[in-house]
Amino acid sequence: MKQVNLFLFSISFFIIISCNKETIDKKTDYKNLLLNLGNDVILATYADLDAKTIDLVNALTQLEANPTDDNLLFAKNAWRAARIPWELSEGFLFGPVDQQGIDPSIDSWPVNQPDLDAVLSSSNQLNKAYIDGLDGTLKGFHTIEYLIFGIDGQKAVNQFTTRQFEYLKACAQSLEGATQQLYYAWKPDQKNFIANVINAGDVGNNIYPSQKSALEEVMNGLVVIADEVANGKINDPLSQQNANLEESRFSSNSKQDFANNIRSIKNVYLGIYKNSFGLGISSIVANQNSKLDQKVKIELDAAILAIESIQGTFTSAIFNAKPSVENAQQKVRALQLTLESEVLPIISNL
Amino acid sequence: MKLVQFLLSLGILIIFSCQLKDEVNIQADEDLKLGGETSITGSYIQGFQQPAANLSALELELHRSSDKAFGDIFVTAPSTINGGLGPIFNQNSCENCHVSNGRSPFPNDFNDLRGLLIRLSIDGAGNHGEPNPVPNFGGQLQTKAIFGKNPEAKLSWNKIEEIQTFLDGEQIKLSKPNFTFINSYVALPQNVLYSPRIAPPIIGLGLVEAIKESDLLAIEDQNDANNDGISGKANRVWDYQNAVIAIGRFGWKAGQPNLIQQTAAAYNQDMGITNPYFKTESSFGQQQYDASNDDPEIDDLTLKSATFYPQSVAVPKRRNTTDPTVRSGKKLFLQIKCGTCHHPKFITGQHSEYAFLSNQIIFPYSDFLLHDMGDGLADNRQEFDANGKEWRTPPLWGVGLTKTVGGNNANYLHDGRASTLEEAIMWHGGESENSKENFRKLSKTERNALIKFLESL
8 A cells, every 4th residue: 555655656746747737837037137137237238328328428528618629539439439239229129119109219210300401500599408308310319420420520610510519419418318217217226117027927916917028028129220221221221222211321320229139139049248247138049049149249249240240331332332332131020020029939939 | 345445445546536637628719819920928028029920931030120110219300310309299209109119008108109199280180081181280199309390399298087886886987188279389279170099919910800890790790780780881091002992891980991000100190200202291281291302201111121120029818718707707898898899809811912911810809990989988080980989899819918018007098098908898888888777787707707708818
């Protein structure tokens, strides 16, 4: 009898394990992964964005006070530096950036040049409050870009008017207001949107009923930006042979913009930002299909390399070095396809 | 004996250990795929931004390029690209009203109204039954203007509050915005009629377009012949392209017959972008008309592209359909006759252009007909056959994702007055008075179950 009992005990144990295997697997805890993505990637990127736009405010304040060639170069570099974390954030364009209507104040494009000229010619007082009240096409990164680099990218310090210096400073202050709003929207001791991501699946989470739904969100964000780089940002100017369709053409910053968009995907995929290494989507993919994980990593680097290998400026390359632009587009499309048709299903089937 | 005992125990063990799994396998509800084969799975912020699941590779590519048209931002003319904004407008892109493709959040700030706008008219109707435009303002209040022109007016509002009490004694606070026009560029006439409107979600619109007209007309009951206190009539509106009266399907009062006209009217009125359907500026005949010779400001391809985007957006599937609370909530929803107007099911006919919209079994939970909703919701402004108390039943698919997609300020009803689904129900009146009163009589557990059902949509 004892032996039978022991046998029974063993077999029941076996049955319980085998019947519940699927259930246990489905309950893999992604808390650490979401914690890392939320804190070390998303929040850290937004913190950087706000810090770099504060630098931009300072640079443009300095330029207004002391308009020299050096200070103009300094301002141009500050613009490029602030642009980096913004492009690095475009892999996760969900939540407050959209819901609170922040995106138009940061990245509206194109610039409303006729209205900008009219505002500058007017006697309206140019301060942060005034700029805050204007439409997105009269402020944000691209308006600042247009004013400091000039329409041909060659603007010299003696070509600025006093009103332009004033406008630039106020515009940077307004941009910083928007990046701070965005950072604070996520920051735990402020509006704490990050809690929705980190605590996905917890009782009372109004946004994400499961960790899977938060991961689907993140994954969709990656697909969206890969699509936008390949089929929008690169494709529109290239296929229509029209440089006016290029977003950062005044500064010739497009190649950096595109590459940083792909790095945004890479940061989320690997769970890295700057020097911090953590858990990302990669850990899930590697667990199920290590070959696919390797493929994604290779395609990420290939896309970045191909974008950076576009010959000369993007503006010139769409006419004079089309194969190098087409190659970059092809590499980003390959990445997009892999993310969409191979990685996304893994997350959707978790 | 021992063997019998053993087998019996083993049997019980197997039954117990595997029971959990069987419970999960309860057959899903018929309405799981709210949008038929266009439906996608998911509960996240970008849930309204997914392409329909049944697009062909070519259609998917078209969807992606049409997404860009939907996001394009317009600026003042002359511009090398996207010129022609205004001179008066409400927003500069489709996306700025249709936030994440969902319900526009109720604005925090009267300087940026997002997807809130005000329709205007004076008493009477035009040749085709359309609302009579207000001299110097037209049919819509444009609250923004390009530099050098003036917004027609700015809006200000206060909230009027009232308390309603459920039968079990619990109270609920209802509030509605009471709008006033400030700094109008010329005086508004005393007899102006106005109707606030919040931009609705754009999911499933192509499917609505594909519903057979005969199916809509079959559920009309203009004179309440079946004596259930609920009538329901289709709006008869003007189809500008074909110059005929047509059944209205889109908009809070079903004032638009199809999506291309809806889109073209939005370009024209909301953004001041003239197009092949509406070639005259919204400011034509008014003091701020720009008289520039650049119309139409977008071509047919752009208009079609921006139309295809909402036509090809997926409807998310229902969630938690096997949850017993959700199931009992669904029963209650039908028991108290919410489903009479929020008509659950249609089978679409042949869509005139896209096969992926045809023959779909869909669950919009709307009859797309006009109903008298009582004084509480009335805007007292006529739009074709819709009188000042009548509204089109809004579809409920996706309503459970409203706050997920749009955030906490994404509210319900035509002017975004209801911050919860329970408030939205308690605003119902007129033909829906009985259903509302029956909801009032439910216990808290039952009310919560009904809300849980709505949240599963």
